Amino acid sequence: MKRIALLGSTGSIGTQTLDVIRLHPERFRITALAAGRNVDLVRKQIEEFSPEIVSVHTKEDARTLQAEYGGRIRIVWGHEGLIEIAGSSCDFLMNAVSGSMGLEPTLRAIENRVDIGIANKETLVTAGHLVMEKAKEHGVRLLPVDSEHSAIAQCLEGNSLKEVSRLILTASGGSFRDYSRSDLDGVSVEDALNHPNWSMGAKITIDSATMMNKGFEVIEAHWLFGIPYERIDVLLHKESIIHSLVEYQDTSVIAQLGLPDMRVPIQYAMTYPERLDYPAKESLNLWEIGALHFQPPDFERYRSLRLAYDAGRAGGSMGAVLNAANEQAVAMFLDGKCAFLEIETAVEEALSRHQRIEHPDLDTILRADRETREHVQTLIT
Numbered sequence: 001m002k003r004i005a006l007l008g009s010t011g012s013i014g015t016q017t018l019d020v021i022r023l024h025p026e027r028f029r030i031t032a033l034a035a036g037r038n039v040d041l042v043r044k045q046i047e048e049f050s051p052e053i054v055s056v057h058t059k060e061d062a063r064t065l066q067a068e069y070g071g072r073i074r075i076v077w078g079h080e081g082l083i084e085i086a087g088s089s090c091d092f093l094m095n096a097v098s099g100s101m102g103l104e105p106t107l108r109a110i111e112n113r114v115d116i117g118i119a120n121k122e123t124l125v126t127a128g129h130l131v132m133e134k135a136k137e138h139g140v141r142l143l144p145v146d147s148e149h150s151a152i153a154q155c156l157e158g159n160s161l162k163e164v165s166r167l168i169l170t171a172s173g174g175s176f177r178d179y180s181r182s183d184l185d186g187v188s189v190e191d192a193l194n195h196p197n198w199s200m201g202a203k204i205t206i207d208s209a210t211m212m213n214k215g216f217e218v219i220e221a222h223w224l225f226g227i228p229y230e231r232i233d234v235l236l237h238k239e240s241i242i243h244s245l246v247e248y249q250d251t252s253v254i255a256q257l258g259l260p261d262m263r264v265p266i267q268y269a270m271t272y273p274e275r276l277d278y279p280a281k282e283s284l285n286l287w288e289i290g291a292l293h294f295q296p297p298d299f300e301r302y303r304s305l306r307l308a309y310d311a312g313r314a315g316g317s318m319g320a321v322l323n324a325a326n327e328q329a330v331a332m333f334l335d336g337k338c339a340f341l342e343i344e345t346a347v348e349e350a351l352s353r354h355q356r357i358e359h360p361d362l363d364t365i366l367r368a369d370r371e372t373r374e375h376v377q378t379l380i381t
């Protein structure tokens with residue numbers, strides 16, 4: 001029985017992780033849950049999964065839940081609560097919170113020597129160097145949950161990284177993939193949230209529409225697989241059937257395919273190196289799909305993708321600034337405080353103003369994150 005702690009239990013990846021656990025009750029048991037503000041859903045999850053410890057965002061919600069559950073469950077709260085869940089007694093941590101708030105819990109779980117299912121890509125964008133170094137030091141595996149990275153890990157199975165010539169990440173193009181740059185002027189939040197292939201949380205759906213999501217995934221792939229940026233490519237593929245590809249030095253290309261369903265990579269991360277049956281399965285019939293389409297990305301149209309490549313290559317503190325500026329600007333777009341195109345303008349401005357720091361430690365990263373958010377607020381308001 002694998003004991004699972006889950007960060008972000010009320011979100012898109014969190015609820016799908018619980019779906020996987022429901023499919024295999026003999027294999028998995030939830031020991032800890034962490035959520036934000038959705039207390040009604042957390043209550044239902046407590047009733048169904050009987051965790052030993054639960055974290056919520058506010059002290060008030062924690063008090064209410066503690067009064068309801070008495071001594072049966074320990075209720076913690078806030079950022080410290082998330083870190084406590086990551087350090088709790090378990091065999092596997094699924095990190096499915098959104099944003100750089102996932103960084104410190106990831107580092108705590110590594111110290112706790114548990115394998116980590118890493119959905120929270122912002123952790124690696126912000127401080128991939130710290131995370132990978134610490135994971136190596138403590139012998140902890142970071143198992144990719146992101147569909148592209150799960151695909152790459154599957155394409156690498158049984159082969160040597162030394163023989164890889166290129167990683168090719170597929171990209172749907174997001175909600176505005178058929179728009180020209182001038183069409184993006186004044187697009188609404190509602191339209192931006194309408195992803196053609198995937199149902200996901202709001203923040204990643206906006207990242208997908210700007211293609212910052214793909215830029216983040218390039219950085220994520222660099223850290224997870226140790227491949228330099230000049231050998232990581234992005235390929236537009238609007239059907240999201242091929243989840244990514246690996247080219248080997250003999251020019252053979254291995255791809256992983258499947259219908260867009262995040263429960264498949266979630267389950268693979270949780271059972272790796274085994275593959276379990278997927279009882280909810282719907283087979284991929286390529287004849288039903290008909291045709292698959294491919295296009296190279298236009299870096300002028302998708303400027304965020306270029307910004308991410310540049311920040312990744314520059315390294316040091318640039319990833320933290322890229323992520324924090326983007327998080328702040330996306331939150332403001334979702335709140336109706338700025339236009340869609342202002343997201344990338346704010347990120348570009350934050351990156352150009354920042355004095356790059358070579359080997360930032362955790363405090364330096366957290367300071368860069370905080371200062372960048374403050375700076376973006378002044379840029380937009």
Ligand SMILES: NC(=O)C1=CN([C@@H]2O[C@H](COP(=O)(O)OP(=O)(O)OC[C@H]3O[C@@H](n4cnc5c(N)ncnc54)[C@H](OP(=O)(O)O)[C@@H]3O)[C@@H](O)[C@H]2O)C=CC1
Nearest residue numbers: 008009010011012013035036037038097119120121200201
């Ligand atoms: N969704 C997807 O298909 C994919 C997601 N990812 C990555 O996975 C991560 C999660 O994405 P997704 O599931 O879509 O995001 P969601 O927005 O759907 O979920 C975010 C989760 O984090 C919780 N949360 C928010 N604020 C806080 C806080 N202050 N303290 C503690 N918990 C908090 C939310 O709780 P609450 O709702 O209770 O407030 C919710 O449980 C992201 O990094 C994303 O990039 C990667 C690939 C695919």
Ligand SMILES: CC(=O)[C@@H](O)[C@H](O)COP(=O)(O)O
Nearest residue numbers: 146147171172173174208213
């Ligand atoms: C499901 C998943 O992994 C998302 O990150 C997805 O990749 C978003 O799609 P695009 O960024 O390709 O639009």
Ligand SMILES: [Mn+2]
Nearest residue numbers: 146147148217
């Ligand atoms: Mn992805």
